[in-house]
Amino acid sequence: MPLPAPLDRTEAVVFDAYGTLLDVHSAVQRHAAAIGPEAQRLSETWRQKQLEYSWVLSLCGRYEPFWTLTERALDHALARHPGVDRALRAGLLDAYRALDAYPEVPGTLETLRREGLKTAILSNGDPAMLDAAVRAAGLEGHLDAVLSVDPAGLFKTSPRAYALAPERLGVARERTVFVSSNRWDIAGAAAYGFAPVWVNRTDLPDEYPDLAPVRVIRALDGLLA
CATH class of the missing domain: 1.10.150.240 (Putative phosphatase; domain 2)
Structure with missing residues (x-):
C-alpha cells in the first residue's frame, strides 16, 4: 500500500522529542x-x-x-x-529523565522503518538527557539517529539547529518530514525547508499562517493514515 502524503515523497522522518514522542507532563x-x-x-x-x-x-x-x-x-x-x-x-x-512515550510511538516508528524511511530525533535536549529519555522509553531500536542541538550551540528555531538532521542523515531537507507537537517548532521547520507535520493533540488554534504545516494530525499514528 502506498504511503500517504507527504511520506510518499520523503526519505527521512525527523521527530521532536519533548511533547511529540515523550509526554512532558x-x-x-x-x-x-x-x-x-x-x-x-x-x-x-x-x-x-x-x-x-x-x-x-x-x-x-x-x-x-x-x-x-x-x-x-x-x-x-x-x-x-x-x-x-x-x-x-x-x-x-x-x-x-524518564518521561513516558505516547502509546502509539513505538508502533509508528517501527512501521516507518519497515517502509524504508530513516527515523531520527532532533531535540533541544542535550545528549545525556536524550540518551536517558530514549532508553527509558524503550525507543533505541526504532531510531537511526538521536540528535541534540548541542553541536549547533543554539536551540530551535535556529536554522543551524535544523541543519544538523540533513547533515547527519544524508537526506536533503526537501526529502525530510519533520514532526512536532509544538507549533513554533513547525514554523521553524517550515522556514528551514522541511515538510512539517503538526501533531495537534489538544486542538490548539493555528498560528504563523505564513509558515504552515503540510499536514495536521491528532496523534503520531495519523502519519500513516
Missing part, C-alpha cells in the same frame, strides 16, 4: 497525589518556562544545556506555586 503526573491540586498548573508553568529560557538564550546568542534550563524552570515553577512541597524537586527531575 508525565513527570508531574507521577507525583500528582503528593503535589495536590496545583499539579497541572505546576506542570504547565515548568514547561512554559523551560521553553521560554531556550528562546531568550538563543535570541541573546547564548547557549546552556537544556537540562540546566529544565532545572531552572522547575525552580521557577515551585516558586510560583509555593503550596507544592519543594522536597519533591529531586523526584520530579528524576521523572523528567
